Amino acid sequence: MLESVTATALSSALDGLSLRQRSIAENIANINTPGYHAKRVQFEDALRAAVADGSGSAQASVERSLEPTRLNGNNVNLDTETLSNIDTVLRYQFATQALGAQASAVTKAIGQASA
Template identity: 70%
Template sequence: MIDSVTATALESALTGLAARQRAIADNIANVSTPGFRAQRVAFEDALADSIRDGSGRVDPSMERSLEPTRLDGNNVNLDTETISNVDTVLRFQFASRAMDGQFQSVRSVLRTS
């Protein structure tokens, strides 16, 4: 059960979301750093493909944002980062609850046997 595609995909999603959370924190910390380019973490498309292929395992990829920069060469937009952070937190909570559901199922089976 723990090695199921669902559990593996949830683990990959949590890993990707945690990486995104770190990137957002780094972006916000460097909002005033001249020349700093925001980081973006992607994994959702690769995760969907991986689930279709039956594995569910992916590693997140991190790239520098190609969004336009300010005069100081920095392209961190605090509004974008804040919205992305809220979205990421909600997704992480959802995936955590889904993973907890997986463990609850295992615990339930172990109690009845």
């Protein structure tokens, strides 16, 4: 497919959202692990800057949560992880639909040009 800033940005967003989904799953899996600190994935600010500079390509970063811990040193909150998971799934669905629509438009344009 022809690369555009939009397609590159959507692809970067999907990568970041996928990494966030994996981090959420890891956080939930370690909800009872003493000393475990939840992971937080950040990419939106980098993506915004990449779109503004015309590249659309951004890397996600994983950071340890600084949220307060329980007595066992763990700071995973199931409510926070559940809400983040729902938000991430919805954003991922939106981005895949947008990327699919763009690919469909390019395919249609190529088909019309060759006819």
